[in-house]
Amino acid sequence: MQLQQLASFVAVAETAHFTHAAERMRVAQPSLSKSIKALEMELGARLFSRARGNVALTPAGEALLPLARRMLADAETARREVAELAGLRRGRVRLGATPSLCAGLLADALARYHRDYPGIDLIVEEGGSRDLVGDLARGRLDLALIILPLHSSDPALVTEEILVESLVVASPAGAGTVGPRDSAGDVGSTAEGEGLAPVAGRGRRAFVRIEDLRGKPLVMFRRGYDLREATIAACRQAGFEPRFAVEGGEMDAVLRFVEAGLGVAVVPSMVLDGRPGLRGVPLAPPGLRRTVALAHRKDVEPTRAAQAFRATLLSYLSEAAEEGALPQGVGLAGLPME
Known part of the structure; x- marks a missing residue:
């Protein structure tokens, strides 16, 4: 053969x-x-x-x-690995990442890696975690930033937890909403009844409960997105089925639909940076959080180029955390979040 x-x-x-x-x-x-x-x-x-x-x-x-x-994928990896023995002057890294990471932290980490290893080709595949796990299994990716936990049917992967990010409810910044409850329990004014009602918690930090999404029009991601599964599961655990205004979008489309007033969406807090048309309200404690992990196939050792990217990414995240430069609602895995 x-x-x-x-x-x-x-x-x-x-x-x-x-x-x-x-x-x-x-x-x-x-x-x-x-x-x-x-x-x-x-x-x-x-x-x-x-x-x-x-x-x-x-x-x-x-x-x-x-x-x-x-x-065939393993043979290509072997060719790349031998070529990289010349000091990482040549090679390739095929990286998968969720849309929120592509729009946020990943760009700066990739820029640092490209500066240090200009001869390495970078190929980035954007998609939901389930799609990325499948691409890892088929040998189409070397590494992927995925959301844990893995499903029981997923292939054997080596995962390393690196980040924890909070999920928030995104809504149009200028939409009329019920204001936070004051100390007397009075509620502020409301517009047309479609807004959410943020409630003041400790330190008067506003939040919404998952129950507040009952009957509200939701903008929902396409199938294969872990955010879709997380939102539906949280609603069902609260005792109701979510109502979709529109579904099937990628991250950019979902955010744009929310800006246009089609409904609200549960999204990672980091994707709201640079979008003044949106505001994000945290979910009531304990809220919803998700863990981001760096994954690769268990039966294939990552190439030297992929290992160098891992080291660059972890170094970048550690420095950003020390400098307080991580996006709001994002922290290093294993460390307490503010």
Whole structure:
């Protein structure tokens, strides 16, 4: 079994067409067909069925596909690792991160890494934690910043907790809302009844209860976002089903929809930096928090370039914490938050 044969097999599986696969591999179609036939003889099973011009995977082909993708990814990692032995002058880091981190802390950490290792290619994949975990398992990422906990069905990963961030309820900054309760229990004015009612807690810091979201229109993320699951779970634990005004968005779309007055959304506090059109109100203690972890596959040692990125990221976060430069509502894992 040769890597070229596996690459040809994956190309046919992904294109469902021998001619298109040959074009992708930049080989003649007869050569590609010969490579597939040799692989089938090696394995003792047909990998594709051809009926009326349609190419489809057989059960044997379906079983081989994820393994072939992983072997090809591991081979590429080996090539990169050997190239990096020259002192990290060459290499690549494929990093996955949630949208809130891409819009916040990650940019400065990447800038520092690029300054220290200008020859390393940086590839960033933005997505929800479940999507990133899948990409790690398939060998499409070297590292990923994901949200814990992992699900029981997730693949075996090595995770390192690095940050804890608070979730807040985002609403339009200029919308009419019920004001904080004063010491006598009187409530301030309200607009059209769609606003939330922040309540003054200790030190008169305003907060809202998860129960205050009952019946309120919510702007909800697409499936695959951990924020979607966290919000729905919190509402159900409080005894009600959330009402969606609109759903299916990415982070930027969700924030824009909230700005436009479609509803409110539960988001990480850090994403509200630089958005004067939005305000964030913390949830009542104990509130909602989530833990951010740096993850990689358990069966694959990270490349030297990936290890160098980890060191750069942790150094940057530690310095930012000491200088008080972390976004509001964000702290280092294992340390108390203000």
